[in-house]
Amino acid sequence: MIESGSNPLIPGLEGGTLLTPPETTGRFIVVFAEGAEAPAGILRDAAGLPDVVTSRDLRTDEVTEETAQTTDTVFEELGMAVVSADPEQLGALQTSTKARGSVLSVSPELIHHVRADDYVRGYADGVGDLSRRLGVSGGPVPPAGQASGVSPQFFQDNPDLTWGIQATRADGSSFTGQGIAVAVLDTGFDAAHPDFGGRSVTMQSFIPGESAQDGHGHGTHCIGTACGPKSPTTGPRYGVAHEADIFVGKVLSNGGSGSDGGILAGIDWAVGSGCAIISMSLGADVPREHPPYTVAGQRALDRGSLIIAAAGNNAMRTQLDFGFVGAPANSPFIVAVGALNQQLDVAFFSARTLAEAKGGQVDVAGPGYQVYSSWPMPTRYRAISGTSMATPHVAGLAALWAEATGFRGRELWSVLTQESRRLLAPSLDVGSGLVFAP
Amino acid sequence: VSRDGEDGPRVPGEPNGEEEVPGELGADDGDGADGSSESLSPVTITVDDEHRAALGQVVEGLRQRGMQVDAVLEGLGMVTGRARDAAALWQVEGVSGVDSQIVHRLPPPDAEIQ
Numbered sequence: 001m002i003e004s005g006s007n008p009l010i011p012g013l014e015g016g017t018l019l020t021p022p023e024t025t026g027r028f029i030v031v032f033a034e035g036a037e038a039p040a041g042i043l044r045d046a047a048g049l050p051d052v053v054t055s056r057d058l059r060t061d062e063v064t065e066e067t068a069q070t071t072d073t074v075f076e077e078l079g080m081a082v083v084s085a086d087p088e089q090l091g092a093l094q095t096s097t098k099a100r101g102s103v104l105s106v107s108p109e110l111i112h113h114v115r116a117d118d119y120v121r122g123y124a125d126g127v128g129d130l131s132r133r134l135g136v137s138g139g140p141v142p143p144a145g146q147a148s149g150v151s152p153q154f155f156q157d158n159p160d161l162t163w164g165i166q167a168t169r170a171d172g173s174s175f176t177g178q179g180i181a182v183a184v185l186d187t188g189f190d191a192a193h194p195d196f197g198g199r200s201v202t203m204q205s206f207i208p209g210e211s212a213q214d215g216h217g218h219g220t221h222c223i224g225t226a227c228g229p230k231s232p233t234t235g236p237r238y239g240v241a242h243e244a245d246i247f248v249g250k251v252l253s254n255g256g257s258g259s260d261g262g263i264l265a266g267i268d269w270a271v272g273s274g275c276a277i278i279s280m281s282l283g284a285d286v287p288r289e290h291p292p293y294t295v296a297g298q299r300a301l302d303r304g305s306l307i308i309a310a311a312g313n314n315a316m317r318t319q320l321d322f323g324f325v326g327a328p329a330n331s332p333f334i335v336a337v338g339a340l341n342q343q344l345d346v347a348f349f350s351a352r353t354l355a356e357a358k359g360g361q362v363d364v365a366g367p368g369y370q371v372y373s374s375w376p377m378p379t380r381y382r383a384i385s386g387t388s389m390a391t392p393h394v395a396g397l398a399a400l401w402a403e404a405t406g407f408r409g410r411e412l413w414s415v416l417t418q419e420s421r422r423l424l425a426p427s428l429d430v431g432s433g434l435v436f437a438p
Numbered sequence: 439v440s441r442d443g444e445d446g447p448r449v450p451g452e453p454n455g456e457e458e459v460p461g462e463l464g465a466d467d468g469d470g471a472d473g474s475s476e477s478l479s480p481v482t483i484t485v486d487d488e489h490r491a492a493l494g495q496v497v498e499g500l501r502q503r504g505m506q507v508d509a510v511l512e513g514l515g516m517v518t519g520r521a522r523d524a525a526a527l528w529q530v531e532g533v534s535g536v537d538s539q540i541v542h543r544l545p546p547p548d549a550e551i552q
Binding site: 187216217218221252256257258259260261263264265267268269271272281282283284286290291292295296299300303313327349384385386388389 | 480482484508515516535537539540543545550551552
């Protein structure tokens with residue numbers, strides 16, 4: 001991720017983005033481990049810094065320009081300190097037995113400026129961009145994937161992995177979703193599918209007169225993407241959270257339809273079953289927030305369940321119709337997922353943020369074009385497109401994050417967006433970008 | 439979210455444009471809107487936080503005002519069912535939302551985009 005040219009003395013700074021090396025103050029920032037006891041004592045005993053004050057002292061005393069510049073200060077709420085130290089003392093902080101386990105990092109204090117040169121830089125960028133557009137100079141505009149650090153530019157299914165598993169880096173994750181319950185509320189599941197032998201699967205139908213067996217296909221496809229196996233009986237890996245516990249809530253009939261009553265009952269059941277993630281590849285093209293889903297999303301979050309829903313397929317971008325996020329995804333407490341194609345561009349059908357509704361935005365994006373996954377037997381596998389297919393990618397990835405961090409509810413939502421990879425596509429269409437595996 | 443003081447803005451039975459949603463339900467019936475106006479329409483009741491612990495009482499109140507209760511969702515503090523006069527359900531103490539149910543529909547299994 002760090003481009004070549006990084007200054008080795010200042011880890012974490014991407015040298016390629018700065019015209020000049022960053023200015024430093026000569027002082028250093030010490031970051032203490034969480035729960036490290038008596039940071040001031042560590043600085044004194046390990047590094048021989050005698051006059052360390054805490055930020056609490058500074059708050060009560062008069063802070064002068066001079067004390068702020070020269071005093072070694074511990075910020076207790078942050079678990080950090082700013083110190084003047086020579087190389088020997090710095091070395092001792094990182095190696096001394098007294099400091100062992102208590103000091104996470106020591107790095108130079110940087111000088112930050114008001115960006116007075118932004119106008120000039122912006123002008124230069126503008127001229128450069130115009131030149132490229134007019135074909136005056138050959139500087140290529142970086143394609144979406146490259147600018148976002150994602151490569152290659154065009155993902156393809158290969159014999160081992162679907163393109164979605166590659167693009168989200170699920171294949172490189174050491175997390176599996178083990179111990180995480182994922183509910184998929186859809187058309188049910190083909191319990192006889194050979195790829196799910198030995199898995200923990202709990203099935204419940206909320207459709208009167210129909211069992212949870214999938215008579216449509218959509219549900220089996222979504223469950224495959226979210227929770228399918230690491231090594232299917234044949235063909236490439238298509239599932240993200242391959243050891244998650246699967247909760248199948250049938251809320252859409254074999255004919256593919258269902259109403260709020262069954263969907264809310266399914267959410268209630270999933271929350272009560274302790275599902276950390278509730279994946280809903282369903283919706284209605286209603287251009288306003290539907291209040292029951294606002295409440296349900298909020299109360300589910302309160303109970304530690306994150307609802308992830310499809311933004312909708314009502315766009316026809318080839319005709320400049322961008323559509324809108326429908327219900328339930330347009331509720332503020334439900335994650336709305338847009339669909340990407342293999343070039344990480346917005347899929348032509350993927351709905352755009354509904355500006356009129358609070359919470360009507362697309363929150364994140366996932367692979368949703370020509371997605372290969374499980375289908376009821378005897379068909380076994382099928383590739384289809386839709387925000388319905390992007391949603392279970394994100395649900396499976398959320399299960400990996402839940403396992404990796406222990407986060408639930410709002411914290412889990414936060415880490416998903418925080419760790420998603422920004423794309424060049426408008427945030428109106430992809431939100432925080434492509435969700436990555438931990 | 440909806441609180442006690444917010445009573446009134448969403449009454450599906452009132453002629454305020456909300457009829458569009460039940461209209462989708464009517465389309466499902468296929469017999470035209472006239473036939474469905476006589477029948478019970480599916481509703482979702484949201485119970486406010488203060489009354490979630492006493493959900494049973496709220497349900498009883500809803501029944502008394504003519505609601506046929508399909509499910510009591512304790513985890514979410516909601517009640518689903520059918521009612522002829524949805525506006526009347528607002529009068530039950532503890533109700534913070536009365537909404538018509540929406541129908542969600544997938545394309546057929548053989549569609550390329552789902």
